Amino acid sequence: MSSQAAVQRPKRGRWTAAEKEVIPWVLLFLSPWIVGLIVFTIIPMGWSLWLSFTNYDPLTQRGDFIGIENYLDMVSDKRVATSLFNTIYFTVLYVPLSTIFGLLLALILNKVGGWTAGFFRTAFYLPNLTPAVAVGTLFLMILNGQSGLLNQALGAVGISGPSWLNDPAWVKNGIVIMMLWSIGGTVIIYFAALRNVPGEMYEAARIDGAGAWKQFLNITVPMISGALFFTIVINTIASLQLFSEIYTMFYGAQQGQGSTGDAALFYVIYLFRNAFEFFEMGYASALAWVLFVVILIITLIQVRLSSRFVYYEGE
Amino acid sequence: MATETRAERALTPGLERTATATRRERFEPRKFLTNAGFIALLIFFTVLFIYPFIWLVSASLKPGAEVFSRELIPDPIQWNNYSRLFELSKMGAWTVNSVIVTFLAATTVTITSALVAFAFAYFRFPYRNVVFGIVLASMMLPGAVTMIPNFLIWNALGWVNTLTPLWAANLFASPFYIFLLRQFFLGLPRELFDAARVDGASYLRMWWSVALPLTRAALIVVFVFELKAAWTDLVKPLIFLRDINLFTLPLGLKSIIDNPSIGGERHFELLAVGGVIVTVPMILIFFLGQRYFLEGIATTGSTGR
Incomplete structure (x- = not known):
């Protein structure tokens, strides 16, 4: 399937009308994964990286930036x-x-x-x-x-x-x-x-x-x-x-x-x-x-x- | 492409091929001895894998003092170990919780992963391969990295100490299952969908009434994999649940081990009861969906998420 798609594409970076037309449908079908990726992967990764430079305490819900001290x-x-x-x-x-x-x-x-x-x-x-x-x-x-x-x-x-x-x-x-x-x-x-x-x-x-x-x-x-x-x-x-x-x-x-x-x-x-x-x-x-x-x-x-x-x- | 054909072959019934053709041969002492050694090895390993189960069931029916005795058949058979554990702990509530969580987790992840996987298999859209690459890459991320922020997110939503965090993330599909199901959707002939389009079916309808019925076997693979994953999970319940009435069976069993008057007093017969109760549903599901389980593993090269 993918090889066929490659043949149909006229130029690198230029999309066919058919390809553009299905984009709303693609977004609809992919929406669960996109939301999940953002909420449960990308945000947590960024958050966890940030946390690793803090002394966050979940009980007081406070954390100060302490640089690389944890490491x-x-x-x-x-x-x-x-x-x-x-x-x-x-x-x-x-x-x-x-x-x-x-x-x-x-x-x-x-x-x-x-x-x-x-x-x-x-x-x-x-x-x-x-x-x-x-x-x-x-x-x-x-x-x-x-x-x-x-x-x-x-x-x-x-x-x-x-x-x-x-x-x-x-x-x-x-x-x-x-x-x-x-x-x-x-x-x-x-x-x-x-x-x-x-x-x-x-x-x-x-x-x-x-x-x-x-x-x-x-x-x-x-x-x-x-x-x-x-x-x-x-x-x-x-x-x-x-x-x-x-x-x-x-x-x-x-x-x-x-x-x-x-x-x-x-x-x-x-x-x-x-x-x-x-x-x-x-x-x-x-x-x-x-x-x-x-x-x-x-x-x-x-x-x-x-x-x-x-x-x-x-x- | 090789994976597709392998996937199809694995799920087509009746293709069990025998590895060695049986031939009539003369009696040869040397061959007989290697065969005898081979059968001994086979029996040895089979016993090694199965015996601990039988032993666990046996221990669960023995009086406390005789758990480690050599007799395999308890005398007398102490059936009331089971009722005792239900009295001493909240086994009943935990079983209900486990069933709810497992069923919701498996159902939601199967449907949403099939939706996403279909898009990757059917639509030709810009940057498709790049986006699919992100799916594959996100499979590599160790759970330990996102564990703490995920806890903080559910905490902020006010859902810590409810059953929701144990399954609700499955509403958003899972990379491993997307990958698996995409392989199967790719195996379907495109003409089928073109015909449906001509008949005026929407893409959603096409997915639901053409694609899904044709990949039933693969959907069952995903469903049973997730049943196993959700039923056996200890980490999420450990992080999210505080109230003992909300525990799932694995966390419940862990709490029995930690309970000073059961695990602490080394009431191994009761721990064995817990072990049997947590394990038996998995074995039942395995026998019901055996073909899907084993062939799913062979196809995907994985034993689950």
Whole structure:
């Protein structure tokens, strides 16, 4: 459609009568999105940027311009460093693991084939349907130090499991396990990508005498590199913003019960607490903008890298 | 264009292709062993994903002291854990709130996103690609950046501590769904609309009675995605709700965990009841709309907003 439109346009910057005629209709159709973009995106972005240079307090509804003080405070705030470390630690562990496990599970599904694939696909996806709060609740029990399901299972094979919820050294690993439990979405995306790989390619490779591992490296991985790249970007962005499950398990009115200290303090949790528990909305806005810039930079780097490694059909 | 054809293919029933053709083969010990290993792996992972659910349901029916016992089938089955949680908390009201919010959120976002998406797919207007680029760019914006001003806006409107902020933003479409639905509208043949125009239908009428019925499957994808997103959301209720009678189920469950006499006393059997009640509706909806769910994910490459 778009290519046709380009052909019809006589000159750059000059619009046809037909194009001009539909403008009122276009505006009518787009109006919900335009209003939403202004009210819930553009104004909030500007507002939040402004807030980040103030010491706005929602209780008194007063805020004075304090320049870049919030950003300077972040540098010396130990909890910012802690929460950044925790978030990055999680992301660095979770993203590669979710890619490897997701691919492994998708390969298994793909090998099953037929109607049974439907059953197992559903089974793998079920954890994804569990609301974050319920996942948190479930893992409060699974990761329970004395009698939780995981330590029971580990005990059955003779391993004495750590105290996942209380030992600061193990809290984040427990969180990685919890989040890996719900990688069903990633699996489905890989599974769909695997099914789009033409079977003839494998046959040709077999005739040439390529083994399973070679076929995997030289056909499967390049052919689904688009899906791999996409999920890596999406999972990275989601990891950096992890909130609900962690908040359910370690924060809220019950915080301080455990002895985890700040081991589960993730970046967005610290941001949320500043805004809605300490009412430091200026400082929280500065935290938000730093997060935004970090996500933007990481995404741009990943997109850059992808142009080198990702194979797109039709290129 | 590749995405369009993939989208169409994904939503056409009966196109389930089997990955491996079954062939009759001689018995080969080596192959048998790899297959056995493979089946063991498959069962291992299936158990890994499903067992925690079964365990949660089991725990919700056990007496408090036996939550972590090894028996999977509780003896005796303690059905009154469920009634106890409803007595101790406002589960009933929370369920009603969740249903209202979820339904309104999914309905509004589906209709408005379809309206906007249609404009991008059908009309040829100046700067169309630039404007659509803005839609795509706004998808990248992390919610954390707009969270605080959004709270201040709803606060200024006097709607904090009501259910309105949980769904009303959906009246203004959502970039992700606009993107998804546009793909489907692009797949419709243009002649169909030209014919409707000749018959004197207005653009709105054309959208409503020609375009929408033909993209029913895609609309259901959006609807079930948003059902899931709205039902499971904790952040918005956490920010906007104060009155315990207005809580949604996720926030209600969180408040049970924080409740000193339930979560604080480690009444895990009651927490398990809460977990089951929040999760079961999602599983029901999934089984009703399974095809749309899974194929929506495969098509869009995303598990929701």
